[in-house]
Amino acid sequence: MERHKLSRFNIASLTLGLAFLYLPIVILVIYSFNGSRLVTVWGGWSLRWYHEFFNDKAMIDAAWMSVRVAAASATVATLLGTLAAVALSRGEGFRGRPLFSGMLYAPLVMPEVITGLSLLLLFVALNAERGFWTVVVAHTTLTMCFVAVVVQARLGSLDRSLEEAAMDLGCDPVRAFLMVTLPLIIPSIAAGWMLAFTLSLDDLVIASFTTGPGSATLPIRIYSEVRLGVKPEINAICTMVIGLIAIVIVVASLASKLSNDRGESAAPL
Amino acid sequence: MSARRIFARPARYAAIAPYVWMVLFFLVPFGFVLKISLSETAIAQPPYTPVFDLAAGTAAFREAFAALSIDNFRLLVSDNLYVLSYLRSLVVALVSTSILLLIGYPIAYGMARLPKRWQPVAMMLVIVPFWTSFLIRIYAWINILQHDGLLNQILLTLHLVSQPVVWLSTDSAMYLGIVYSYLPFMILPLYATLSKMEPALEEAAADLGAAPIEVFWLVTFPLSLPGVGAGVLLCFIPIVGEFVIPDLLAGSDSLMIGQTLWLEFFMNKDWPVASATAIVLLVLLIAPLLAYDRLQRRQLEMR
Numbered sequence: 001m002e003r004h005k006l007s008r009f010n011i012a013s014l015t016l017g018l019a020f021l022y023l024p025i026v027i028l029v030i031y032s033f034n035g036s037r038l039v040t041v042w043g044g045w046s047l048r049w050y051h052e053f054f055n056d057k058a059m060i061d062a063a064w065m066s067v068r069v070a071a072a073s074a075t076v077a078t079l080l081g082t083l084a085a086v087a088l089s090r091g092e093g094f095r096g097r098p099l100f101s102g103m104l105y106a107p108l109v110m111p112e113v114i115t116g117l118s119l120l121l122l123f124v125a126l127n128a129e130r131g132f133w134t135v136v137v138a139h140t141t142l143t144m145c146f147v148a149v150v151v152q153a154r155l156g157s158l159d160r161s162l163e164e165a166a167m168d169l170g171c172d173p174v175r176a177f178l179m180v181t182l183p184l185i186i187p188s189i190a191a192g193w194m195l196a197f198t199l200s201l202d203d204l205v206i207a208s209f210t211t212g213p214g215s216a217t218l219p220i221r222i223y224s225e226v227r228l229g230v231k232p233e234i235n236a237i238c239t240m241v242i243g244l245i246a247i248v249i250v251v252a253s254l255a256s257k258l259s260n261d262r263g264e265s266a267a268p269l
Numbered sequence: 270m271s272a273r274r275i276f277a278r279p280a281r282y283a284a285i286a287p288y289v290w291m292v293l294f295f296l297v298p299f300g301f302v303l304k305i306s307l308s309e310t311a312i313a314q315p316p317y318t319p320v321f322d323l324a325a326g327t328a329a330f331r332e333a334f335a336a337l338s339i340d341n342f343r344l345l346v347s348d349n350l351y352v353l354s355y356l357r358s359l360v361v362a363l364v365s366t367s368i369l370l371l372i373g374y375p376i377a378y379g380m381a382r383l384p385k386r387w388q389p390v391a392m393m394l395v396i397v398p399f400w401t402s403f404l405i406r407i408y409a410w411i412n413i414l415q416h417d418g419l420l421n422q423i424l425l426t427l428h429l430v431s432q433p434v435v436w437l438s439t440d441s442a443m444y445l446g447i448v449y450s451y452l453p454f455m456i457l458p459l460y461a462t463l464s465k466m467e468p469a470l471e472e473a474a475a476d477l478g479a480a481p482i483e484v485f486w487l488v489t490f491p492l493s494l495p496g497v498g499a500g501v502l503l504c505f506i507p508i509v510g511e512f513v514i515p516d517l518l519a520g521s522d523s524l525m526i527g528q529t530l531w532l533e534f535f536m537n538k539d540w541p542v543a544s545a546t547a548i549v550l551l552v553l554l555i556a557p558l559l560a561y562d563r564l565q566r567r568q569l570e571m572r
Contacts, residue, residue: 006379006382006383006384007382009375009379010375010378010379010382011379013375013376013378013379014376014379014380014383014391017372017375017376017379017452017456018394018395020449020452021394021395021398021449021452021453022394022398024406024409024410024412024413024449025398025401025405025406025409027409027412027413027419028405028408028409028412031412038417079286080286080287080290081287083283083284083286083287084283084284084287084288086280086283087280087281087282087283087284087287087288088284090276090277090280090283091277091280091281091283091284092273092274092277092280092281094281094284096288097284100284100287100288100291101562101565101566102562103291103292103295103296104287104291105561105562105565106295106558106562107295109502109503109506109507109558109561110506110507110510110558111506111507111509111510111511111512111527111550111554112507112510112512113510113512113527113530113531113547113550114302114510114547114550114551115295117302117530117534117543117544117547118298118299118301118302118547119294119298121298121301121302121305121540121544122294122297122298122301125301137294138294140290140294141290141291141294141295144287144290148287160273163276164273164276167275167276173275173276173278173279173280174279176276177276177279177280195400198400198402201402202402202403202404204403204404204513205512205513208535209534219402219404222404222405222408223404223513226404226408226411226517227517230408230411230412230415234408235412238402238405238408238409241402241405242401242402242405245400245401245402246397248400249397249400253393
């Protein structure tokens, strides 16, 4: 039986939609190899703008700062987000649960200017020196919620009779979790880490509020350059970031394929 | 006692660390925003006069309480700049969410009708731009829309216009940027509900004599309403507070509230007014935030 009929309208909207999503990025990547300074003129293929980036000390520093912040915050966020997901999907009802889940879902949609401003005011009140660590804390707060959603989706689709069987066979709950549940959700935890990493790498607004003088992240640097106009060097930096993220996505989708093969459906993100 | 209940107790302890973290770095900071929105502007570092000093005891506390001022909120209501930028934010969010729904729905619908083995690929293709940097995607559009950018080049070559059109710093550029950036947020929840829908329902309606349009409006669309709700909220709420896109793509003659907050904070160094702006923005968003929270919870219970 033919389950789905794909009409011409369906095909047209899919094609146009995907073209709309990808065309600007493809154009950006192509222009990053343009030898000419002018966008109007195609000066032949060239790595000139990549050279420019690697000689730009301030840009390199910002990129390195971003990668460090992203790695640190993604790691803490994965730990906390996984714990939160376990509590939400296996903890049944506990006191303060509605507040807990509310606090985890709200940052997903909360305008970044509010999150950034409120964290900054906290850091000022605590007299914390702003820089690397304040940005890490801020990004952890945002990204752990995404990790929690991804891992919780996986835990929700997991067959619970597996861990129950382990306990019937004499495992205590902690051992049952570590030996049965954890190996099954590892791919989604990895996917959560990567999502947290890219979100942190991407963030401009929260980082602008919570960082201090002299420790700009890459998006902050890019933003201040972009405000002054288009510079071919930015095309090159953006292309490298896209390349990095593409690698992360390939690894993440392999991980989720692995998790698909082992169990049921993987998390959508 | 069932295994499930035995498992639940240690699982609850897992909540402690993330709970403390979120209270400390998400909930408590709002208290500070509220507090500073009620204090007075000062030219100092930090640029506000402290309202509470916990060390000073209750007498000082009472005194400080008397000194709380709602002047900042009065300013927000009386000054046109703030009222107008709140209104503009709501209008922009409303218009762009409608456009997103109009564009996103056919795409999600097309994805849900793809053969089963192609669906994960299509989903991946929609998710990938979501992982790509926000800023980079906006920057890509600046490349295309600028004075001597690709769009004007094409229009000139095709003789559709006689001289370059100004695209940047216009509302159309901003709407384009918003729709482009938020499209995956609209498509994914729509696709999630549409792909779970039983095709037999549509077939039954068609067998009973409904025209394709009727099938869509009487069966498909009503059944997809949870996805529509999720997509609309997932786009509307963040767009109201959007800063980057209007800042880079729209003109500077009228501001959205996120930009106003940013200017008060970074340019005017008026932290109390910036905080008051944030509080009002939060109050405006409470209803959609609660709706979103309910939707999330119901979805997880359905699993």
